[in-house]
Amino acid sequence: MTGAGFGSGATTGAALGAAPGAVPGAAPGSAPGAAPGAGDPPYASFVSACLANADLPVEERDLAAAIGARGWGPAVEVRNDTFAILRAGVDEPRGVAVVCGAGINCVGMTPDGRTARFPAIGRISGDWGGGGGLADEALWHAARAEDGRGGRTELMRAVPAHFGLPTMYAVIEALHLGRIPADRKHELTPVLFATAAAGDPVARSVVERQAEEVVSLAAVALGRLGLLDEETPVLLGGSVLAARHQQLDDRIRQLLADRAPKAVPRVVSAAPVLGAALLGLDRIAAPAESYARVREQYA
DSSP states (O other), X not given: OOEEEEEOOTTTOOOOOOOTTSOXXXXXXXXXXXXXXXXXXXXXXXXXXXXXXXXXXHHHHHHHHHHHHTTSOSEEEEEEHHHHHHHHTOSSSOEEEEEESSSEEEEEEOTTSOEEEOOOOSGGGTOOOHHHHHHHHHHHHHHHHHHTXXXXXXXXXXXXXXXXXXXXXXXXXXXXXXXSOGGGGGGHHHHHHHHHHTTOHHHHHHHHHHHHHHHHHHHHHHHHTTOTTSOEEXXXXXXXXXXXXXXXXXXXXXXXXXXXXXXXEEEOOSOHHHHHHHHHHHHTTOOHHHHHHHHHHTO
């Protein structure tokens, strides 16, 4: 094989490559049958990298140049890691993927090379939700419930209880003064879903909105690619969607049935590096047995 696949994401943070003759994804120099010195670059004739935070085409180009300078291979292509989730879940490069992990993103692609994508920078690019956004919503609703500006919600008790504190005021103070590190806020996403599953109307409304955002992204991407009238896979990935929260999962499927009746949703939990490797094989027109070997490697 002459391609190499590299994948990274918020859940793995890993980067893997392949030496010529190895299965993409094997650590350089460690592939079965690799000759002595196979760990020295170049590792492959083509490097396919799918990376978190490569949100804009200009960032993909800059990262491709940086990887190219390392000499891993003479040709390099960098894509956002959402493309890896999409490609890992389909038999051909055709479909739409929505990833909802720390943030939220959506891409679509077709075999003729057309793509649909969003900047996915956060609120400045019109995004809402993802694990970080959901945690912030839990804090916002809990704080307003306690001080009287918002409606009553069990989040007012569940959020402080998670941190072992008596009130939302104590949580706000601890976050503001750094006694609770800011990176612990993400722990509130499961708290939100548990509160929603217990029937809390406010928490359920947040989950409902997340479902609406997922479906809005998917439907727009399908429309841009002219796939609304064709049976098309819609892959759902990232920690929030892979957790298969029943309310979120059911509502996504209900809304998709209304907005994109021919969409076929399914959850993908494969490692992003699998999709990166498959995209590399697409580019070098690899034989069918190469695809089978890669999928077997990450089964």
